[in-house]
Amino acid sequence: MEETDKQMTDRILVTQSSMPPFEEYVEMIKPLWENHWLTNMGQYHKELESELEKFLDVPKISLMVNGHMALELAIQSMKFPEGGEVITTPFTFISTTHAIIRNKLKPVFCDVRDDYTIDYEKIEDLITDKTVAIVPVHVYGNICNIEEIQEIAYKYDLKVIYDAAHAFGEKYKGESVARFGDMSVLSFHATKVFNAIEGGAVCCHRKEQYEKLYNLKNFGIRSEELVVSVGGNAKMNEFQAAMGLCNLKHIEAEIQKRKVLVDRYRELLMNTSGIRLNEYQKDVIPNYAYFPVLFDTPKIRNEIYQKLMEHGIYSRKYFYPLTADQACFRNRYRKLNLEHARYFSERILVLPLYAALTLEQIERIAGLLIESIAMA
Numbered sequence: 555m556e557e558t559d560k561q562m563t564d565r566i567l568v569t570q571s572s573m574p575p576f577e578e579y580v581e582m583i584k585p586l587w588e589n590h591w592l593t594n595m596g597q598y599h600k601e602l603e604s605e606l607e608k609f610l611d612v613p614k615i616s617l618m619v620n621g622h623m624a625l626e627l628a629i630q631s632m633k634f635p636e637g638g639e640v641i642t643t644p645f646t647f648i649s650t651t652h653a654i655i656r657n658k659l660k661p662v663f664c665d666v667r668d669d670y671t672i673d674y675e676k677i678e679d680l681i682t683d684k685t686v687a688i689v690p691v692h693v694y695g696n697i698c699n700i701e702e703i704q705e706i707a708y709k710y711d712l713k714v715i716y717d718a719a720h721a722f723g724e725k726y727k728g729e730s731v732a733r734f735g736d737m738s739v740l741s742f743h744a745t746k747v748f749n750a751i752e753g754g755a756v757c758c759h760r761k762e763q764y765e766k767l768y769n770l771k772n773f774g775i776r777s778e779e780l781v782v783s784v785g786g787n788a789k790m791n792e793f794q795a796a797m798g799l800c801n802l803k804h805i806e807a808e809i810q811k812r813k814v815l816v817d818r819y820r821e822l823l824m825n826t827s828g829i830r831l832n833e834y835q836k837d838v839i840p841n842y843a844y845f846p847v848l849f850d851t852p853k854i855r856n857e858i859y860q861k862l863m864e865h866g867i868y869s870r871k872y873f874y875p876l877t878a879d880q881a882c883f884r885n886r887y888r889k890l891n892l893e894h895a896r897y898f899s900e901r902i903l904v905l906p907l908y909a910a911l912t913l914e915q916i917e918r919i920a921g922l923l924i925e926s927i928a929m930a
């Protein structure tokens with residue numbers, strides 16, 4: 555029994571949610587017991603929207619109950635014709651693909667590049683007269699080829715909606731990543747670099763976009779007696795917004811802590827043969843959201859995954875399988891040549907990384923990995 559307890563406390567999960575000091579959160583939510591205003595675009599909702607607009611340098615931000623609904627409503631707000639095709643990546647969290655399909659659109663899967671993001675050089679081949687949009691993902695915080703993608707979008711008159719769930723707070727050539735595309739979508743899920751327990755946001759450029767999203771997330775209600783359009787409910791509540799405001803105060807320190815850990819991982823694993831580390835991109839200020847390691851073969855990847863687990867270290871095969879291969883829509887959608895995406899998917903492992911991890915834990919994980927590879 556004692557041993558089990560010890561094993562439990564020694565357990566290292568792939569991530570651990572960042573939380574502000576308890577007192578800070580309690581202090582923040584105390585007024586809610588006085589004003590009883592728990593949701594419906596309350597004070598904290600307003601504050602978090604404006605704080606994030608400042609922090610991310612985005613003209614308008616619409617907060618949502620979670621990242622998935624942010625993505626779904628961002629796409630819905632564009633009013634694409636039913637059956638329209640959306641070029642996207644299969645190397646992502648299932649949410650990206652579901653958001654497209656739940657809008658009655660068809661995902662068209664495009665292969666990825668060495669940095670795991672959509673291969674812009676293969677996008678044009680997939681465009682048909684039904685194509686309406688491109689939904690790329692900044693995978694692991696690696697930024698897509700935004701200039702090239704924008705050029706294609708202009709040429710074919712397509713919208714671009716970035717799933718920027720992995721890229722909170724990042725900059726590309728000095729510009730906030732949240733500004734890219736027609737809209738960029740963020741997730742503030744508990745497991746993300748910045749969290750609001752659950753939460754998400756659509757980053758947009760114009761007031762009209764913001765108003766459309768407001769209607770979609772709040773039943774189209776504009777005043778007590780006026781409903782202007784059909785909408786659902788995807789509002790962020792005050793407890794979430796309060797958590798977001800508290801966490802935002804510590805975000806820079808959080809990212810700095812992650813950087814120190816990532817630097818140590820890299821130092822330890824740099825010269826290990828049989829693996830490839832994620833290269834940080836030129837011109838990008840990263841947020842150190844994930845630490846993916848690519849192995850030479852699927853067999854070794856799976857062995858290391860197992861081996862780490864036996865030692866209470868929980869890495870993740872993120873993203874495996876490809877969303878295009880998932881049981882729920884296997885073979886329903888076009889997926890031509892996904893050679894690279896499939897290659898990465900079968901060989902990738904995301905190692906534990908979160909601000910509260912210690913250098914000793916990083917050393918233990920890296921040591922085990924090196925030892926296991928040598929024996930594999």
Ligand SMILES: *Cc1c(COP(=O)(O)O)cnc(C)c1O
Binds near residue numbers: 650717
């Ligand atoms: C987390 C995530 C989402 C969904 O966000 P939730 O807040 O969990 O709903 C979408 N896409 C990607 C790439 C994600 O990592």
